[in-house]
Amino acid sequence: MTKTFTAHSADGVSGSRFGFASHSVEAQESTLFPEELRLIQGASEKRRQEFATGRYCARLALANLGVAPAAILSDQNGAPVWPGDVVGSISHTRGLTAAWVAHADVTKGIGVDAEYRRGPFSSEVFDAITTAAEKRKFRNYPQAVADTLCYALFSAKESVFKCFYSACHESLTLETIDICIDARLSSFSTARLGDGTGLPIQGRIGFCSDYVITVAWWPNWV
Ligand SMILES: CC(C)(COP(=O)(O)OP(=O)(O)OC[C@H]1O[C@@H](n2cnc3c(N)ncnc32)[C@H](O)[C@@H]1OP(=O)(O)O)[C@@H](O)C(=O)NCCC(=O)NCCS
Numbered sequence: 001m002t003k004t005f006t007a008h009s010a011d012g013v014s015g016s017r018f019g020f021a022s023h024s025v026e027a028q029e030s031t032l033f034p035e036e037l038r039l040i041q042g043a044s045e046k047r048r049q050e051f052a053t054g055r056y057c058a059r060l061a062l063a064n065l066g067v068a069p070a071a072i073l074s075d076q077n078g079a080p081v082w083p084g085d086v087v088g089s090i091s092h093t094r095g096l097t098a099a100w101v102a103h104a105d106v107t108k109g110i111g112v113d114a115e116y117r118r119g120p121f122s123s124e125v126f127d128a129i130t131t132a133a134e135k136r137k138f139r140n141y142p143q144a145v146a147d148t149l150c151y152a153l154f155s156a157k158e159s160v161f162k163c164f165y166s167a168c169h170e171s172l173t174l175e176t177i178d179i180c181i182d183a184r185l186s187s188f189s190t191a192r193l194g195d196g197t198g199l200p201i202q203g204r205i206g207f208c209s210d211y212v213i214t215v216a217w218w219p220n221w222v
Pocket of ligand 1: 078162
């Protein structure tokens with residue numbers, strides 16, 4: 001399954017400057033470039049499969065931008081290194097892999113995250129990744145709503161982490177990212193704890209069967 005993700009038109013972002021692809025079956029390792037294969041030498045079968053499927057999706061997403069297939073290596077922190085003038089992000093979870101890319105003149109950074117919703121969200125993880133304000137807010141929701149929101153919140157934070165890293169080559173800690181999800185559960189804005197000022201990173205949330213997918217980007221004009 002592949003498709004082009006069109007960013008919200010109200011943001012003035014032309015959809016054709018972004019490329020999105022997702023895949024629900026494992027891609028063959030034979031689709032990898034030799035220098036990519038070297039990155040997963042000695043890795044487990046599961047890791048080799050998810051890596052190959054991530055690169056497969058990434059090249060489909062790049063094709064949406066008109067970018068020819070190329071090797072996508074990893075930097076010293078594991079982040080993908082994109083060809084040419086492109087920023088992008090990859091995520092894999094049980095049964096779903098996604099990649100999202102854009103031209104660097106449109107966005108400074110990009111993040112995508114997919115989460116498989118399996119039962120109640122772990123309260124230990126929730127405590128570890130949330131700000132005090134988020135903890136207060138979530139206390140008031142009924143359990144079923146809170147679980148859905150927690151998966152969305154966690155995924156949004158992972159997307160923002162990846163987006164920030166791709167823009168600044170610096171890692172944030174999830175508990176310092178304050179996420180504000182809109183009432184329709186379709187978009188979010190971000191702030192960073194400490195200075196209280198908003199991070200210029202925008203996000204969208206999508207739900208599909210047992211999955212939540214979030215994307216985050218840092219528009220170049222902010
Ligand atoms: C790096 C991190 C964001 C990956 O997210 P994840 O949900 O574990 O896994 P995903 O499948 O969604 O993403 C993996 C992909 O992220 C990308 N990635 C790895 N490190 C990255 C970084 N520093 N910046 C941007 N992207 C990165 C890679 O493309 C990787 O896939 P690949 O190795 O096949 O190329 C995550 O492990 C992390 O470090 N999060 C922040 C730390 C934290 O506080 N975690 C809380 C856990 S309770």
